[in-house]
Amino acid sequence: MNLWRETALVAGKDLRIEARSRVTLYQVLPFGLIVVLLFAFALDPSRGVLSRVAPGLFWVAVLLAALLAVSRSFQVETENAARDGLRLSGLDPAAVFLGKAAAIAVQLAVLEVALGAGVALLYDVELRSLGLLVAAAVAATAGVAATGTLYGVLAAGLRVRETLVPLLLLPVVAPVMLGATRAWEAGLGSASADGWPWVALLALFATLYTSIGMLAFGPLLEEA
């Protein structure tokens, strides 16, 4: 079996598990929406503060929700020693990495659509440069998913997984937070040209961490 078929197999398995357990729908998505709502309560909407900081708040909400998705992705491998099954399956570790990252990315994409609608509604923002916003979201999502999968497997075998993943992941994805926020500021404002260099940075980050993940996932899975 080639790399892409194995990737699709692992991604399909993870997405099927999520579709059946509905953890993303019933827990991760409501969590993200509550974060967006709390920001709306905390900051005074009448002074236009919310619309100015909306991109940053949106990506903070996405990153916090991503932590839950990453933890969930490796929790299912811990139950019933499924991780041993994965190791014995003969699947290429690079394909397992890509498959798990792709499944996380799909969940995050669904989450971003819902949170984007919530932000537009609650924060009174106008989605002007849709192409830039989507390109930035795709690149940022790929970066967060790749990084999350890499650090998720690093902490997978540890009892302190739930607390360790945020500690490891959040500092590493700070460049994604920065790049995506700047790109979205440009996309929501009138200077969309300013956003494309940030999209390039996000794409570079995603490529870098995807490459590292494909190389490092195998040894990390063995030691997890």
Next chain:
Amino acid sequence: MPVVVRLRSAVCLLGRFPALAGVDLDVEAGEVVLLSGANGSGKTTLLRLLAGLHRLHSGTGVVLGHDLSIDRRGARRAIGLLGHDTGCYDDLTVRENLRFAVRAAGGDASASDIGLERVGLTAQADVVHGRLSAGQRRRLALAVVLARDPRLLLLDEPHAGLDAAGRAVLDAVVAAAPDEDRTVILASHELDRTRALAGREVVLAGGVAHFGVAEPDVAQASKATAEEEVRAG
């Protein structure tokens, strides 16, 4: 007959504890070998070492021609390990779990139905793993292992949790193994049942294979195991 497993002074550490403290073992193709010994004697560790799930700390180990100290993953495609846990996903159905295993091994997904029939789980094909009984989970785990068509079958307490029909299915799988060009190493405390299946018994005590005995010496091996259990308290 070609040698499938060869261990020499194999040491395996769990943390700092030497769970295997210098095991010598030879298993030839088509053999059915019973591992016996008290709790904590190293049976599970030995099976996981052979599957490449534990690292070989020192000594030498070759499984299906792959050197464990260099390439732990090399032989895995040809190994099936039935461990204490099923290795399956709670939210996937019996059929989905089995299909995933079959396709991961590069097989045809339609073969999964044959596997379900063999272990008597056809009626539960659309039930999620999380809702299966312990015995049904064990049967599914066996189906998953067999779906990979392994040349080396490693069974850890395989009869645990199985009803009479399930035990009969398992016994039939082990009995058919030599004809299917499969080698079996099984660890068990159900010695009366498994001795009838095995051609040879190896007794582990304190992480060491004290002796690999031929069938007539089984009684002596059993006595040593009992003495070990008494010493272990």
